[in-house]
Amino acid sequence: EVQLLESGGGLVQPGGSLRLSCAASGFSFSTYDMNWVRQAPGEGLVWVSSISGSGDNTWYADSVKGRFTISRDNSKNTLYLQMNSLRAEDTAVYYCAKKLIYNWFDPWGQGTLVTVSS
Amino acid sequence: EIVLTQSPVTLSLSPGERATLSCRASQSVASYLAWYQQKPGQAPRLLIYDTSNRATGIPARFSGSGSETDFTLTISSLEPEDFAVYYCQQRRQWPLTFGGGTKVEIK
Numbered sequence: 055e056v057q058l059l060e061s062g063g064g065l066v067q068p069g070g071s072l073r074l075s076c077a078a079s080g081f082s083f084s085t086y087d088m089n090w091v092r093q094a095p096g097e098g099l100v101w102v103s104s105i106s107g108s109g110d111n112t113w114y115a116d117s118v119k120g121r122f123t124i125s126r127d128n129s130k131n132t133l134y135l136q137m138n139s140l141r142a143e144d145t146a147v148y149y150c151a152k153k154l155i156y157n158w159f160d161p162w163g164q165g166t167l168v169t170v171s172s
Numbered sequence: 173e174i175v176l177t178q179s180p181v182t183l184s185l186s187p188g189e190r191a192t193l194s195c196r197a198s199q200s201v202a203s204y205l206a207w208y209q210q211k212p213g214q215a216p217r218l219l220i221y222d223t224s225n226r227a228t229g230i231p232a233r234f235s236g237s238g239s240e241t242d243f244t245l246t247i248s249s250l251e252p253e254d255f256a257v258y259y260c261q262q263r264r265q266w267p268l269t270f271g272g273g274t275k276v277e278i279k
Contacts, residue, residue: 099208099216099259101268115267149215157263158206160227162215 056080056161058150063166070140070170076133076150076163084108084128087153090135091162092146102148103135104157118144140170174198176260176271184279191247193274195260200240204264207236207245210273211256219258220245250276 062074076088090102103124104113112124123136133150147167151159175198185191195205203223208216218227220236223243233248247254255278260271 098273099210099261099270101261101270104268113266154218154221154227156204156222157268158218158221158261159208159216160218160221162217164215 056152058152058161058163060148060150060163060166063148063168065169065171066140067172068141068170071136071138072140072168074135074137074148074150074166074168076135078131078133078150078152081152083126083131087157088126088133089151089153089157089159090124090133091149091151091159092144092168093149093165094143094146097146100146104153105133137168140168142170144168145170173267174201174262174265174269176262176269178258178260178271178274180274181272182275182277184277185250186279187250187252189250191245191250191254191276193245193247193258193276195238195243195245195271197241197243197262197264201262201264203239204262205236205238205243206261206263207234208259208261209254209256210259216259247276 057079059077089104105124121139125134147165149162149165151162154160177196179194207220210216224236235246257273257275
């Protein structure tokens with residue numbers, strides 16, 4: 055069974071940094087692209103970033119480009135999201151999701167909440 | 173950026189009724205559209221991908237149709253567990269985008 059377990063969320067001040075992790079199991083991690091999707095409280099889903107299986111290719115939403123960095127450690131079956139220069143509008147539940155065939159998200163982790171506030 | 177507009181925002185129906193949800197794209201996404209279901213406090217779950225393909229384990233009462241800019245998710249007969257929020261998503265071009273969601277609530 056595929057399992058994705060996010061961690062690293064919490065309360066951070068504006069301008070601060072946080073690193074999210076997503077521990078994967080139940081599949082050949084290095085074979086699949088991985089993704090981060092976020093959801094602000096009471097709002098819809100927003101794609102944040104994707105990374106290829108090898109880690110050689112990355113993609114970002116304009117809203118986080120230059121501030122967030124996606125990476126992965128295939129030896130540890132773990133996906134990361136380094137978030138710098140955080141803003142109040144980055145407050146959200148952050149989900150990691152495995153890519154299904156093409157750029158579809160399946161399955162998703164349970165999410166980790168990031169709150170940016172002073 | 174491709175904008176996906178979902179309608180209605182809220183759909184009030186009774187168990188056993190048919191639900192029809194719409195997703196309209198600001199430009200053609202060909203057949204590259206998916207649907208997700210999200211229940212309160214849970215992560216989203218993939219239902220349909222590439223317009224009409226059901227994901228693993230998804231019941232046959234869920235079906236998808238459409239092309240180019242207009243897409244529909246149909247739930248043939250609502251079960252109690254189907255009351256949730258549904259999102260569409262396109263993969264035609266970067267950035268990947270989602271619709272704003274349709275909430276299917278119990279009437």
